[in-house]
Amino acid sequence: MAKTKYLELFLFILEYLYERLLRLIRGVESMDEEYVEGKVVIVTGANSGLGKVAALEFARRGCTVIMACRNVQQGQIALDEIKKKTNSETLLVRELDLADLSSVRKFATSIRQEFPVIHILVNNAGVYSDADQLLQTKDGFEMHMGVNHLGHFLLTNMLIDNIKRAAPSRIVNVSSTNQLIADLDLDDIMLRKATSLGFQNSLPYNNSKLANSLFSLELSRRLYGSEVTSYALCPGLVQTEVFRNFSPFRKFYTKMNILLFGLTAEQGCETIMYCSLSKKCAHESGRIYRFSRHFNSAMKRLEPKMASRLWEISEELVQLKQ
Numbered sequence: 280m281a282k283t284k285y286l287e288l289f290l291f292i293l294e295y296l297y298e299r300l301l302r303l304i305r306g307v308e309s310m311d312e313e314y315v316e317g318k319v320v321i322v323t324g325a326n327s328g329l330g331k332v333a334a335l336e337f338a339r340r341g342c343t344v345i346m347a348c349r350n351v352q353q354g355q356i357a358l359d360e361i362k363k364k365t366n367s368e369t370l371l372v373r374e375l376d377l378a379d380l381s382s383v384r385k386f387a388t389s390i391r392q393e394f395p396v397i398h399i400l401v402n403n404a405g406v407y408s409d410a411d412q413l414l415q416t417k418d419g420f421e422m423h424m425g426v427n428h429l430g431h432f433l434l435t436n437m438l439i440d441n442i443k444r445a446a447p448s449r450i451v452n453v454s455s456t457n458q459l460i461a462d463l464d465l466d467d468i469m470l471r472k473a474t475s476l477g478f479q480n481s482l483p484y485n486n487s488k489l490a491n492s493l494f495s496l497e498l499s500r501r502l503y504g505s506e507v508t509s510y511a512l513c514p515g516l517v518q519t520e521v522f523r524n525f526s527p528f529r530k531f532y533t534k535m536n537i538l539l540f541g542l543t544a545e546q547g548c549e550t551i552m553y554c555s556l557s558k559k560c561a562h563e564s565g566r567i568y569r570f571s572r573h574f575n576s577a578m579k580r581l582e583p584k585m586a587s588r589l590w591e592i593s594e595e596l597v598q599l600k601q
């Protein structure tokens with residue numbers, strides 16, 4: 280059993296390297312993009328890494344960009360930087376802490392009143408810790424599942440009427456290749472049975488990233504016919520701050536990998552922009568992308584039944600119907 284898992288992991292790494300090589304040879308995938316000047320876009324986690332580059336790219340195209348950040352000061356610094364580069368007058372920072380559902384509700388309530396139509400929602404923010412002990416959000420959820428999945432689940436659902444009003448509109452969920460090595464038990468999504476993670480210390484992150492893709496799939500099913508499309512993507516291995524909570528050894532090891540096989544934040548953001556703007560994928564709701572192409576090995580492993588069950592569990596956890 281363990282041997283099969285290692286073999287699988289080895290094949291995934293080979294597949295990644297092959298696609299990375301293709302990306303190097305072919306360059307950026309052309310996307311034939313939609314005209315988005317004046318459209319309203321929300322990017323979560325827009326103060327650093329991929330979110331910040333995405334905010335800049337949308338600002339460059341004349342969008343109204345709502346930078347949803349947990350630290351407003353950090354958000355403002357990023358906004359000033361983007362403004363300098365793009366001369367955009369339509370950028371704003373709003374506070375959103377995905378580790379606290381009351382913050383998500385406050386953010387969504389004010390945004391849906393202020394912006395009756397929302398054209399693109401990029402669920403990008405994410406945490407990744409390799410701590411041996413499980414961490415918790417303010418609401419008592421396992422931190423990765425809480426921030427990366429449940430916070431975005433509630434946010435998206437609270438904004439959905441405004442997104443529908445803007446149709447054709449898009450919801451872009453930043454997942455990860457790590458979804459391929461997830462081991463998500465729907466009877467225990469908070470990993471309460473695990474006391475210490477040991478060698479499995481990436482499991483909470485991997486599971487939350489699988490949850491991102493399952494959410495995207497189920498969202499596409501529920502939105503069928505509405506002209507709101509939903510996408511999941513892996514940005515590749517990217518030089519950002521996401522590994523900031525790693526132990527020194529793992530940080531060093533990850534940096535070496537990025538140096539050899541990784542992408543810059545600008546390159547990593549290409550797939551976010553592709554899913555947000557490309558006419559080529561305008562009708563491909565529910566799919567997963569990597570390097571701006573179909574990420575078939577991830578897609579094949581997504582089970583619609585699991586996606587639907589995860590939705591019901593998430594709905595109960597965030598008390599969506601109350």
Ligand SMILES: NC(=O)c1ccc[n+]([C@@H]2O[C@H](COP(=O)([O-])OP(=O)(O)OC[C@H]3O[C@@H](n4cnc5c(N)ncnc54)[C@H](OP(=O)(O)O)[C@@H]3O)[C@@H](O)[C@H]2O)c1
Pocket residue numbers: 323324325326327328329330347348349350353375376377378379403404405406407426453454455456513514515516517518519520521522
């Ligand atoms: N970099 C990679 O190689 C890679 C690979 C696969 C997938 N991804 C995914 O890409 C996404 C963006 O990550 P990144 O690489 O750009 O890393 P990053 O630079 O660390 O950006 C993560 C963003 O998420 C925000 N965030 C974290 N916790 C939050 C919370 N509780 N509420 C609101 N915002 C929160 C961070 O805010 P603070 O600055 O305040 O912490 C930051 O703005 C993540 O979903 C990550 O899982 C990245």
